[in-house]
Amino acid sequence: MRPGDTVRPGSAEEVAAVVRECYARRLPLVPLGAGTGFARGHETTGAEVVVDLGGLDRVRSFDPLLWRMEAEAGVALRTVQRLARENGLHFPVDPGAAELSHVGGAVATNAGGPHTFKYGSMRAWVLGLEAVLAPGELVRIGGPVRKDVAGYDLVSLLCGSEGTLGIVTAAWLRLAPAPAGSWPVVARAADAAALQAGVEQALASGVTPSALEFLDATSARAAGREGPMLIAEADGGEHERDALVEAIGGAPADPAELWRWREGVAYAVEALEGAKLSEDVCVPVDRLAELLDGHAGIAARHGLTPAAWGHAGDGNVHATFCHAPGDAARAERAAQDLFALAIDLGGTITGEHGIGLAKAGWLERQWPPAAVAAQEAIKRTLDPLGLLNPGKKAARPTGSRASA
Amino acid sequence: MRPGDTVRPGSAEEVAAVVRECYARRLPLVPLGAGTGFARGHETTGAEVVVDLGGLDRVRSFDPLLWRMEAEAGVALRTVQRLARENGLHFPVDPGAAELSHVGGAVATNAGGPHTFKYGSMRAWVLGLEAVLAPGELVRIGGPVRKDVAGYDLVSLLCGSEGTLGIVTAAWLRLAPAPAGSWPVVARAADAAALQAGVEQALASGVTPSALEFLDATSARAAGREGPMLIAEADGGEHERDALVEAIGGAPADPAELWRWREGVAYAVEALEGAKLSEDVCVPVDRLAELLDGHAGIAARHGLTPAAWGHAGDGNVHATFCHAPGDAARAERAAQDLFALAIDLGGTITGEHGIGLAKAGWLERQWPPAAVAAQEAIKRTLDPLGLLNPGKKAARPTGSRASA
Numbered sequence: 186m187r188p189g190d191t192v193r194p195g196s197a198e199e200v201a202a203v204v205r206e207c208y209a210r211r212l213p214l215v216p217l218g219a220g221t222g223f224a225r226g227h228e229t230t231g232a233e234v235v236v237d238l239g240g241l242d243r244v245r246s247f248d249p250l251l252w253r254m255e256a257e258a259g260v261a262l263r264t265v266q267r268l269a270r271e272n273g274l275h276f277p278v279d280p281g282a283a284e285l286s287h288v289g290g291a292v293a294t295n296a297g298g299p300h301t302f303k304y305g306s307m308r309a310w311v312l313g314l315e316a317v318l319a320p321g322e323l324v325r326i327g328g329p330v331r332k333d334v335a336g337y338d339l340v341s342l343l344c345g346s347e348g349t350l351g352i353v354t355a356a357w358l359r360l361a362p363a364p365a366g367s368w369p370v371v372a373r374a375a376d377a378a379a380l381q382a383g384v385e386q387a388l389a390s391g392v393t394p395s396a397l398e399f400l401d402a403t404s405a406r407a408a409g410r411e412g413p414m415l416i417a418e419a420d421g422g423e424h425e426r427d428a429l430v431e432a433i434g435g436a437p438a439d440p441a442e443l444w445r446w447r448e449g450v451a452y453a454v455e456a457l458e459g460a461k462l463s464e465d466v467c468v469p470v471d472r473l474a475e476l477l478d479g480h481a482g483i484a485a486r487h488g489l490t491p492a493a494w495g496h497a498g499d500g501n502v503h504a505t506f507c508h509a510p511g512d513a514a515r516a517e518r519a520a521q522d523l524f525a526l527a528i529d530l531g532g533t534i535t536g537e538h539g540i541g542l543a544k545a546g547w548l549e550r551q552w553p554p555a556a557v558a559a560q561e562a563i564k565r566t567l568d569p570l571g572l573l574n575p576g577k578k579a580a581r582p583t584g585s586r587a588s589a
Numbered sequence: 590m591r592p593g594d595t596v597r598p599g600s601a602e603e604v605a606a607v608v609r610e611c612y613a614r615r616l617p618l619v620p621l622g623a624g625t626g627f628a629r630g631h632e633t634t635g636a637e638v639v640v641d642l643g644g645l646d647r648v649r650s651f652d653p654l655l656w657r658m659e660a661e662a663g664v665a666l667r668t669v670q671r672l673a674r675e676n677g678l679h680f681p682v683d684p685g686a687a688e689l690s691h692v693g694g695a696v697a698t699n700a701g702g703p704h705t706f707k708y709g710s711m712r713a714w715v716l717g718l719e720a721v722l723a724p725g726e727l728v729r730i731g732g733p734v735r736k737d738v739a740g741y742d743l744v745s746l747l748c749g750s751e752g753t754l755g756i757v758t759a760a761w762l763r764l765a766p767a768p769a770g771s772w773p774v775v776a777r778a779a780d781a782a783a784l785q786a787g788v789e790q791a792l793a794s795g796v797t798p799s800a801l802e803f804l805d806a807t808s809a810r811a812a813g814r815e816g817p818m819l820i821a822e823a824d825g826g827e828h829e830r831d832a833l834v835e836a837i838g839g840a841p842a843d844p845a846e847l848w849r850w851r852e853g854v855a856y857a858v859e860a861l862e863g864a865k866l867s868e869d870v871c872v873p874v875d876r877l878a879e880l881l882d883g884h885a886g887i888a889a890r891h892g893l894t895p896a897a898w899g900h901a902g903d904g905n906v907h908a909t910f911c912h913a914p915g916d917a918a919r920a921e922r923a924a925q926d927l928f929a930l931a932i933d934l935g936g937t938i939t940g941e942h943g944i945g946l947a948k949a950g951w952l953e954r955q956w957p958p959a960a961v962a963a964q965e966a967i968k969r970t971l972d973p974l975g976l977l978n979p980g981k982k983a984a985r986p987t988g989s990r991a992s993a
Contacts, residue, residue, distance in 0.1 A: 250793055251874055273795065295738045306736065308745075309713060322959030329873040331903040332710065332940035334699050334749045336952050336984065337964045341712075341745030345738045362795050389654055391677065391766050421825065469733040470655055499735040536736035548740050555726035560741045562970040567963060580740065 191235040197354035205321025213572045216348040218290030221282035224541025226347045226577050238289050252360045253329050258289025258353050274360040277304035292353045295345030297537030299396040302498040308344040315355040319568050329357050347539050348574040350567045368426035369418040369443050372435030377477035383415040383433050384497045390432035395420035397498025404494040407453035408446050454492045458507040462516035466527035467501040467536030479526045480504040487519040501536035546582035595639040601727055601758035609725025617976045620752040622694030625686035628945025630751045630981050642693050656764045657733050662693025662757050678764040681708035696757045699749030701941030703800040706902040712748040719759040723972050733761050751943050752978040754971045772830035773822040773847050776839030781881035787819040787837050788901050794836035799824035801902025808898040811857035812850050858896045862911040866920035870931035871905040871940030883930045884908040891923040905940035950986035
């Protein structure tokens with residue numbers, strides 16, 4: 186192995202051997218899933234060994250009657266979803282690229298999606314993990330057990346750690362019975378204030394919507410629809426749909442048609458001006474309108490077209506700056522203002538995409554110094570040579586990190 | 590402050606000051622909630638300063654329309670549940686001592702209960718934490734935000750860490766709309782094999798039961814009922830109840846009456862012979878019958894009366910050894926065999942009570958060495974002087990821990 190090489194292990198034991206060799210030879214490494222992440226978490230400088238986990242593509246076990254599956258890191262989420270569906274079950278984690286993205290990447294980023302509002306992020310569906318820890322030890326933590334408080338929650342620590350604390354090779358996943366159906370309700374929302382009011386009305390409906398999404402006028406128009414709009418989905422029955430209709434004043438929509446064009450929104454927005462920068466800031470729900478209005482203001486100041494859509498019920502906005510293909514730097518500068526706004530509103534710079542390189546260094550603006558220090562101490566103690574996905578998820582700008 | 594003192598801070602800042610002073614003077618400390626834990630996590634040797642968190646008893650904010658609350662560590666869970674209920678909402682974490690136990694203790698142990706089967710343990714309901722980290726820094730991680738993947742998941746790391754990594758002073762809690770109702774269904778189960786079959790039938794019903802509990806003949810008899818029995822509760826509507834009746838062949842029961850006597854079972858079993866030792870081992874659901882039969886065999890070998898009840902759907906059994914008040918040592922020896930059995934069956938020594946002192950040293954039997962080393966490295970890096978709740982949640986028997 187040399188820097189710049191891509192290796193494709195065929196088993197967890199082979200991943201452990203790669204990490205052992207990298208650790209012995211002080212070679213940095215970058216784990217690679219499907220490569221669908223938005224935060225540049227799988228980007229390489231050419232100096233690392235890329236560990237392509239696509240060869241770990243076996244479903245090791247599937248017990249539909251026990252609501253569980255053990256899947257290797259390279260299994261596509263769509264495979265998990267399909268197997269569940271074919272057996273009357275449900276795996277509700279559906280990030281934007283669910284067709285392509287892998288179990289390992291979804292664990293590494295703690296992936297979300299529209300149905301996170303009711304069902305939680307990836308972590309909520311992981312019972313246990315198999316992972317390689319530095320300097321090359323294959324461990325299993327948890328397993329097909331639904332409750333376990335014996336050790337510190339290393340499963341959660343690895344979920345969302347973006348390959349900087351270990352490399353996930355397999356996950357035991359929890360499944361649930363399929364919901365009764367999908368009954369989306371669509372309502373118009375004149376502006377950001379009306380949108381936030383609509384979200385709060387949905388929360389007061391007595392129903393937990395399975396998704397509570399929104400699109401602003403620009404992103405709706407990109408998809409050939411009229412916006413801005415609020416989408417509240419019920420999945421428990423028609424009585425839930427009726428409660429949502431009454432709460433938000435909307436009308437039922439065809440679920441298959443709705444989710445088909447909704448999933449294409451990111452690409453449709455990209456086509457508006459040829460390129461876009463799309464973030465995933467997240468704020469308390471009662472700050473949603475301020476975030477949306479502030480995002481529009483930032484875009485205006487930078488001479489960019491704003492578009493926004495996403496997971497309104499979670500306060501999680503894909504705040505986007507449309508730009509010409511050659512104009513990425515301006516969008517990057519606008520994104521910095523957006524991150525600062527999200528933090529000012531008591532929110533987070535990332536609700537579901539992660540830090541990667543895209544937001545590296547920003548955590549120290551969001552967290553108090555002692556929490557940043559705890560994160561850095563954990564990184565140093567679990568990856569003492571700093572070889573696991575270097576530079577990713579960094580809490581402080583490179584160069585400012587205190588030495589160990 | 591001197592070893593053996595109990596201090597009762599009135600604010601999070603005062604907790605930070607106590608930890609700072611303890612760290613400066615190398616005084617060990619034990620955080621104390623309501624003291625209802627079963628794992629001896631709040632036990633003192635007399636050499637520690639006890640930090641009684643009962644003075645932090647304010648609900649700092651409650652936004653029913655936004656489904657959230659910020660509660661200090663000393664707020665009783667019943668207060669959280671009552672406020673939720675009075676506002677059409679639901680806080681589903683209900684450990685055995687919910688009447689007395691505190692938010693801080695529920696976080697520190699990642700508490701469970703009957704409704705964990707559908708709704709998850711305490712962690713699933715915590716959006717953010719305020720905590721004091723060594724050497725005395727008050728930090729806020731997360732907050733009233735529903736999704737956040739900006740940093741490592743320090744919230745999960747603190748949940749269930751039993752006060753060994755920091756002292757939780759407040760939590761932002763998530764709430765949800767109240768379920769439609771409570772429709773328990775009770776079925777007879779002749780033996781452990783029939784019980785496991787009943788659980789699997791409930792899982793095949795198409796419904797996610799809000800609770801899936803069981804009682805063996807002894808524990809049911811202690812409560813004046815006839816067992817063994819399986820209890821499957823629906824909370825989504827009568828159609829769910831009907832599906833569960835069909836699946837497990839049982840009959841509907843009155844929910845208020847059922848949960849009232851069910852909550853008294855632990856005390857009723859204790860009264861059988863004057864004392865008991867009750868554990869909370871947890872196994873994959875398909876190993877439930879082996880666990881129950883094995884537990885009975887262990888009791889017989891040690892000359893003790895077994896009783897078992899608990900969260901069948903989670904494979905989480907309150908495997909109990911009844912004994913005369915003077916015969917605790919024999920029950921302790923039997924419990925060691927029980928822990929070994931749970932690990933042999935691919936399970937865990939604790940599903941919801943935690944390690945405390947009761948199971949200290951057992952994690953190294955359950956986890957691979959590299960995972961144990963990771964836990965110990967995290968403890969050392971976040972509590973370098975080892976002053977936070979010393980000896981609790983220890984992965985290896987005291988004295989065998991490797992030096993840093």
